[in-house]
Amino acid sequence: MAKPPNPKRRSLPLPDWRSGLPEDLLESIGQRLASGHDTTSFRSACSPWRAAIPFATFGPLLLLPFDPDSDCVGFYCVPEKKVLSKTLPDLRGKVACGSSCGWLALIDEAASVTLLNPFAGARTPRVELPPAGEHIAAASSSERVSRVHDWWVLHPTNGYGDADAAGRAIKLEDRRDVFFCEIVLSASPDAAGRECVAMAMLGCSTEVAFCRVGVDSAWTLLDTKLEFSVGSIVHCQDKFLAIDCTGEISVCSSNAGGATPTAALLPSLSPPAGLCHRSYLESNGELHIVGAMMSTFHETRSFTYSSAIYKCNLHARMPEWSRARDIGDQTLFMSKHFNESFSGTSVSKYKENKIYMSEPLYGDPYDLVHRLKIVDIATGASEVKTVQKKMQGSEALGWIRPNLWKL
Structure with a gap:
């Protein structure tokens, strides 16, 4: 016959493992976690457990191409040698135009831009950036671009310089070529106490566009003074560097803190020969x-x-x-x-x-x-x-x- 449960044993309080484990033991456990999912659960327990696994220890994932008609995207995890699939409804109808500070930059048919954090839990944080305007298209494309109702239309020119009056609708997959080729952030939009500035490399231009996230209602163009089109943008030492296809560098400061934007060429720094x-x-x-x-x-x-x-x-x-x-x-x-x-x-x-x-x-x-x-x-x-x-x-x-x- 089974023994009846002991009422005293049921009344004993459960131990608080969160505050009772020494720091070195927490770090030892954290180093043995087998997957990102286990790590996320471990860090979400409390502040001491979160501090035992610093943010810097998280390895990146490889973002794979995704179908804009779907809301599913794959991320390849190198250590685990497998693809992790995530369902993100905000991806539908958009194409990626940047990956920076743990956020994806996405652009849709209307040339509206969204920052999306795909790893922040069930309620995926998103931040809206100013939409691209005709001044962005004019600086980014050698062809004339106009907006007709809710459509963006490209008016290619013939050999005599005349633009096609009717034009053709710009496809979603061509949005990066016409508007923002890539968007780079100075910091995470949710970083405490830090202003986030987004700088965009345009399709084929010596100008860049920037905005203060959550502050500016439109993108501002800045002439980099480079001779050739900008091919890379890097945020380094609190400055944005615009680099053209020859390796020439322009040091750009946006209007962070309300300052006047500037651009200055960095002389005598040619890329290594060969x-x-x-x-x-x-x-x-x-x-x-x-x-x-x-x-x-x-x-x-x-x-x-x-x-x-x-x-x-x-x-x-x-x-x-x-x-x-x-x-x-x-x-x-x-x-x-x-x-x-x-x-x-x-x-x-x-x-x-x-x-x-x-x-x-x-x-x-x-x-x-x-x-x-x-x-x-x-x-x-x-x-x-x-x-x-x-x-x-x-x-x-x-x-x-x-x-x-x-x-």
């Missing part, structure tokens, strides 16, 4: 450049490409590029589709002194799978890993680090 397919990013307050160096073998009439990384301290009296072969415990994440890349310190389950490329610099355009390239900075050796089949025949969009909590 470095092509360049991508720029900030790491430890320095500007880094990642590219490919070509080696030619005359005997066999062949050539190969190897990855190389250089860094520059912009605060130096005479800034110059120097070859980097050891970046310590840093891990660099470079995007081929979105130029905005970033670094991480001691990122959990990612290798140090490596570059994780969203796609190989020289990949087969007809390849039917996404491939990730990992480069050893010390030796220059690299390995290519298969991610999954391409859903839409396009390359991975870029990296995004989960931003689950206010910074």
